[in-house]
Amino acid sequence: MNSYVKLKQISKRFPGVLALDNVDFDVLPGEIHALLGENGAGKTVLTNILSGRYQLDEGEIYIKGEKVESDNWSARDALEQGIGMIYQDFMLVEEHTVLENIALADLSIPFFPDYDKIQSTIIELGKKYQLEVDPNAKIWQLSVGEKQRVEIIKALMHGTKVLIMDEPTAVLTPQESDDLFKIVKKLAEEGTSIIFISHKLPEVFAICDRITVLRKGKQIGSVNVSDTNEKELAKMMVGREVFLKTDKAEYKPGNPVIELKEISAISDRQTRALNKLSLTVNKGEIFGLAGVSGNGQKELAEVITGLRPITEGFIYISGKDISENSPRKAIREGIGHIPDDRIGMGVVPDLGMPKSMVLKNYREERFSLKGIFLKKEAIVSYTNKLIEKFNIKTTGIESPVKLLSGGNLQKVILARELSESPPALVAVHPTQGLDIGATEFVRNSLENQRINGAAILLISEDLEELMAVSDRIGVIYDGEIVDVMQTKDTNIEALGLLMTAGKHAAA
Ligand SMILES: Nc1ncnc2c1ncn2[C@@H]1O[C@H](COP(=O)(O)OP(=O)(O)OP(=O)(O)O)[C@@H](O)[C@H]1O
Ligand SMILES: [Mg+2]
Numbered sequence: 001m002n003s004y005v006k007l008k009q010i011s012k013r014f015p016g017v018l019a020l021d022n023v024d025f026d027v028l029p030g031e032i033h034a035l036l037g038e039n040g041a042g043k044t045v046l047t048n049i050l051s052g053r054y055q056l057d058e059g060e061i062y063i064k065g066e067k068v069e070s071d072n073w074s075a076r077d078a079l080e081q082g083i084g085m086i087y088q089d090f091m092l093v094e095e096h097t098v099l100e101n102i103a104l105a106d107l108s109i110p111f112f113p114d115y116d117k118i119q120s121t122i123i124e125l126g127k128k129y130q131l132e133v134d135p136n137a138k139i140w141q142l143s144v145g146e147k148q149r150v151e152i153i154k155a156l157m158h159g160t161k162v163l164i165m166d167e168p169t170a171v172l173t174p175q176e177s178d179d180l181f182k183i184v185k186k187l188a189e190e191g192t193s194i195i196f197i198s199h200k201l202p203e204v205f206a207i208c209d210r211i212t213v214l215r216k217g218k219q220i221g222s223v224n225v226s227d228t229n230e231k232e233l234a235k236m237m238v239g240r241e242v243f244l245k246t247d248k249a250e251y252k253p254g255n256p257v258i259e260l261k262e263i264s265a266i267s268d269r270q271t272r273a274l275n276k277l278s279l280t281v282n283k284g285e286i287f288g289l290a291g292v293s294g295n296g297q298k299e300l301a302e303v304i305t306g307l308r309p310i311t312e313g314f315i316y317i318s319g320k321d322i323s324e325n326s327p328r329k330a331i332r333e334g335i336g337h338i339p340d341d342r343i344g345m346g347v348v349p350d351l352g353m354p355k356s357m358v359l360k361n362y363r364e365e366r367f368s369l370k371g372i373f374l375k376k377e378a379i380v381s382y383t384n385k386l387i388e389k390f391n392i393k394t395t396g397i398e399s400p401v402k403l404l405s406g407g408n409l410q411k412v413i414l415a416r417e418l419s420e421s422p423p424a425l426v427a428v429h430p431t432q433g434l435d436i437g438a439t440e441f442v443r444n445s446l447e448n449q450r451i452n453g454a455a456i457l458l459i460s461e462d463l464e465e466l467m468a469v470s471d472r473i474g475v476i477y478d479g480e481i482v483d484v485m486q487t488k489d490t491n492i493e494a495l496g497l498l499m500t501a502g503k504h505a506a507a
Contacts (some may be wrong), residue, residue, distance in 0.1 A: 001028050001029065002027065002028075002065055002507050003026035003027055003028055003062070003065075003348075004027055004051065004063070004064060004162060004164055004193050005026060005027045005061070005062070005063060005083070005193070006025075006026040006027075006061070006062040006065075007023065007024065007026065007046070007049070007050065007059065007060075007061055007062075008024055008059055008060040008061075008062070009022045009023070009024065009027040009055070009058065009060065010022070010023045010024075010025070010046065010049060010056050010058070010059035011023075011057050011058040012042075012045055012049060012056055012057050013057050013061055014395060014403075015395060015399075016395035016396050017217075017395045018130065018217050019042050019045045019217050020042045020045055020046055020056075020217050021048060021216075021217040021218045022058075022059075022218070023042070023059075023214065023219045024219055024220070025046065025212055025219065025222075027162055027195060028193065028210075029161075029191055029193055030188050030189070030191045030192065031188065031193050031194070031209050031210060032184060032185075032188050032193075032194045032195060032196055032207055032208045032209050032210075032224075033193065033194065033195055033196065033208065033209065033210045033211070034196045034197070034198060034204045034208040034211040034212070035047070035195060035196070035197045035214065036081055036198070036199075036201075036204065036212070036213045036214070036233065036236075036237055036498050037195075037209055037213055037214035037237055037435070038215065038216075038218075038238060038407075038435040038436075038437060038438075039393065039405050039406065039407025039408050039410075039411070039433075039434065039435045039438060040216075040393035040404075040407065040408050041214040041215055041216060041217065041237075041405075041435075042214050042216075042217045043166070043197050043214055044166055044197070044405065044406065045212070047085065047164045047166060047195060047197065050078065050083060050162075050164065050195075051078045051083055051085045051164060052073050052074045052075035052076070052078035052079075052082075052125060052339060053075055053085075054129050055071070055072075055073070056070060056071075056073070057202055059214075060074055060397070061136065064082045065314070067334065068081075068355075068504070069358070070441075074176045075158070078088075079158060081161070082150040082158070082159055082161030082162060082200065083160070083161070083162045083163070083164070084155035084156075084158055084160035084163050084164065085155075085163075085164040085165075085166070086148065086152060086155060086163065086165045086166070086168060086304070087151070087166070088147070089429075090147045090150075090151055091105075091110060091151075091448055092139045092147060092150060092151070093139065094138070094139045094140040095138065095139070095140070096136045096138065096144075097117060097135065097136050097137060097138055097139070098134065098136070098137055098138075098139065099118060099119055099122065099134055099136060099220075100124070100137040101139060101150060101154070102118060102122060102135075102150065102153060102154055102157060103115065103432050104154055105154045105157075105417050108207070112243070115331055116143050118157075119135045121157065122135045122153055124442070125133070125153055125156055125157075125287045125339070126153070127153075127185075128190075129156075129183050129186050129187060130182055130186065131149045131152060131153055132149075132181060132182055133146050133149045133153070136201055137441065140343045140453060141178070142295070143294065144171050144172060144173075144176070145172055145176030145179060145180070146475060147172070148168060148171075148172070148176075148180065149183075150499075151392070152183065155256050157489075160192065160296070161191075161192060161193065162192070162193045162194075162195065163187065163193070163194050163195070164195045164197075165184075165194065165195065165196050166197045167197050167198060167199070167406070167433060168180060168196070168197075168198075168434055169198060169200065169203060170174075170198075170199075171408065171487060173292050173293055174461060174463070174496070175292070175500070177203065179369060180323075181203070181206065181207050182476055184196070184207060185207060195210055196200050199231045199407075199433065199435050199436065199439075201233060201234070201436070202230075204225070204233075204273055205225060205230070208225050209224065210222060210223070210224055210225065211223055211225060211228065211233065211403075213233065213236040213237055215237060215238075215239065218239075220236050221236060224308045225231075227416060229358065234436050235264075235475070237435065237436060237437075238435075238437045242434070242436050242437055242440055247318075247447075248358075248447060248469075249451050250258045251285070251471045252284060253282035253283065253284055253285040253397075253471065254279045254283030254285075254318075254453065255264050255282065255283050255318075255449065256282050256283075256316070256318075256319075257281055257282060257283050257317065257318050257334075257423060257454075257455030258279070258280065258281040258304060258317060258424050258426050258455050258456075258457060259279075259280050259281075259314075259315070259316040259317075259319075260277060260278055260280070260303075260304070260313065260314075260315055260477055261278055261313050261314040261315075262276040262277070262278055262312065262313040262314070263276070263277050263278075263303060263310045263312065263313030263314070263315065264276055264277070264313060264479075265296075265302075265303050265308055265309070265310050266311060267299055272394050272478055272479060273296045273298075273299035274299055274300060274303070274310075274448045274479045275478070275479040275480050276312070276313065276477075277296070277300070277313075277458075277479060277480055277481055278313075278424070278481065279300075279474065279481055281424070281455040281456065281457050282455055283423075283453050283454075283455055284450055284451070284453050284454070284455070285455055285456070285471045285472065286446060286447075286456045286458055286468075286469055286470045286471050286476065287455075287456065287457050287458065287470065287471070287473075288458045288459060288460065288466035288469070288470030288471050288472070288473040288474070288487070289458065289459045289460070289473075289474050289475075289476055289478045290460070290461070290463060290466055290473055290474070290475050290476070290495050290498070290499055291459075291461070291475055291476035291477060291499055292461065292477075292499050293461060295476050295477050295479065296338075296476055296478070296479040296480075297428070297459045297476060297480055298340055299471055299479075300459070300476070301337070301339070301340065301426050301457075301459060303325065304325075304330070304335060304424075304426050304457070305316065305327065305330045305335055305337040305426055306322075306325035306326045306331075306340075307326075307394040307433055308329035308330055309324075309325070310323060310325075310456045317333045317334070317335065317423075317424060318326070318423065318424075320333065325343065331361075332362055333423060333424070334422045334423040334424060335401075335423075335424045335425070335426065336417045336418070336422035336424065336425040336427075337417060337425075337426050337427075338414060338417050338418075338425070338426070338427040338430045339428055340428040340429065340459075341489055346412075346413040347401050347409065347412060347413060348401075348402065349400060349401060349402035350400045351400065351401060351403065351448075352397060352398040352399060352400060352401070353383050353392075353394060353397040353399075353401060353412065354379045354380050354382075354383040354397060354398070355379075355397070356381045356401050356412050356416070357379070357382065357386055357412070357415065357416050358379050358382070358416075359381075359416065360416065362374060362379075365381075366378055367379050367382070374505070379398070381458060383397055384397070386415040386416070387415075389415070389419070390411045390412045390414065390415040390438075390441070391411070391437070391438070391441070392404075392408050392412060392415065393408050394408065395403070406433050407434050407435055407438060409435070410411050410432070410433050410434055410438075411420070411438060414430060414442060418442075418446075418449065420450060421452060421454065422454065422457075423453070423454060423455065424454065424455045424457075425446075425449065425454055425455070425456045425457070426457045426460045427446065427456060427457070427458050427459065428444070429460045429461065429462065430442050430460075431443070431465060432462075443468065443469055446469055447469065448457070451469075458470060463492045463495050463496065464492065466487075466489060466495070467490075467491075467492060467495075470487050471486070471487060472484060472485065472486055472487060473485055473487050473490060473495065475495060475498040477498070477499065479499075483498055491502075
């Protein structure tokens with residue numbers, strides 16, 4: 001079969017880094033082709049070249065066997081040739097309806113769009129590909145999974161032949177991911193090619209036909225899914241064997257460190273997010289909190305770290321009452337935080353690495369005089385140590401952190417929060433978007449902190465991860481804790497049921 005798209009000997013340089021080095025890549029019609037590799041390997045850059053967002057330095061692009069003017073390949077050319085991309089940061093106007101967003105995005109639609117016609121196309125596509133979404137709903141009313149469906153519909157309205165999805169499941173719940181896989185398979189059956197970027201090998205094996213692995217900008221190989229296995233792929237990606245099993249030390253919990261007593265809180269939308277929730281995390285313990293996102297996890301992390309007030313109840317840290325919490329108070333009491341929205345909350349995009357690393361503790365004497373005059377040398381050497389320890393791939397420590405690859409940006413925040421050994425840590429899906437080697441590293445870091453006596457609240461929807469690292473697991477549903485179990489006494493199925501059915505399943 002002839003490829004729909006073929007990229008030949010593509011190279012791309014950025015200041016200080018050869019992001020792609022002679023990469024060959026091709027996609028067959030109707031194929032689901034996974035692009036795998038470590039953080040910073042060049043996956044996003046390669047798809048950005050194909051979609052015309054970046055210009056290549058060297059190489060050739062062929063569409064249906066015909067060579068195009070590769071040097072001037074633009075976003076418009078890509079669109080015209082049916083190459084569509086689903087962006088991670090959805091490009092939707094929150095205050096507009098689904099219908100308005102889709103109409104506005106489509107360049108082929110005249111100035112006064114025929115809303116009735118567009119609406120019926122949305123419904124038609126929805127039926128055909130199980131992309132159901134209410135055309136008249138406002139974007140802010142939609143779940144993440146639904147927003148993604150709107151993006152897919154937008155792409156299909158353009159007559160997309162090749163759909164690029166860059167880590168589409170990173171932000172989805174397990175259930176939403178399953179729904180997405182059905183859509184992707186259906187699209188492929190109908191002849192659309194999918195380029196699927198992911199760090200999760202099980203899902204790659206579940207839905208993909210072929211896999212191309214990149215390592216440090218080089219193409220390591222392309223293999224059929226049926227001819228390979230997870231172990232071999234991990235080795236192709238990382239260059240060594242990877243073990244995702246954390247050896248856990250014996251469970252000997254100490255005194256309570258994080259104690260929440262019947263706390264309630266209100267969400268940004270003024271609805272009740274936490275409802276008289278009580279929870280205790282002890283010294284030397286990893287407490288895993290499972291739940292479908294949107295059940296209060298975000299607000300829970302925020303109240304503990306002082307970002308959101310509680311409306312009733314008490315918060316104690318190591319016995320001290322901090323019910324009237326604030327971010328500075330939380331930092332002073334030694335509460336570390338790996339936030340959910342790492343770009344929005346975790347970093348300032350234009351800062352370089354040294355300032356990003358000491359964003360929270362620059363007031364300390366080792367980094368500044370009275371918090372005003374920064375001790376540059378000390379900060380730089382501290383930064384270099386963390387870069388090495390966390391294996392962060394940078395193009396120079398002073399370049400703005402927004403230029404890092406997705407996973408390496410995560411590592412900056414992880415390095416900052418994990419290197420200080422806080423007595424209490426709130427970690428919100430800390431391995432999301434990380435490659436397999438970095439995931440191994442983060443899990444081991446959490447385990448080390450636990451051995452050193454930290455109380456860790458691990459919030460995640462990744463049940464396998466929760467089962468692998470937690471001592472106890474609680475399930476949050478509608479702002480309440482519905483059950484708490486020792487990890488050894490539960491399993492993924494039972495947790496899944498509690499997550500979706502709440503108290504009814506617990507009773
Ligand atoms: N606009 C840019 N300017 C400078 N360097 C960049 C730019 N975009 C990407 N890079 C660099 O190119 C390299 C490849 O980045 P890319 O985003 O493709 O990685 P990735 O494989 O998608 O990783 P991840 O899994 O972390 O998303 C990285 O070293 C990154 O810092
Ligand atoms: Mg990427």
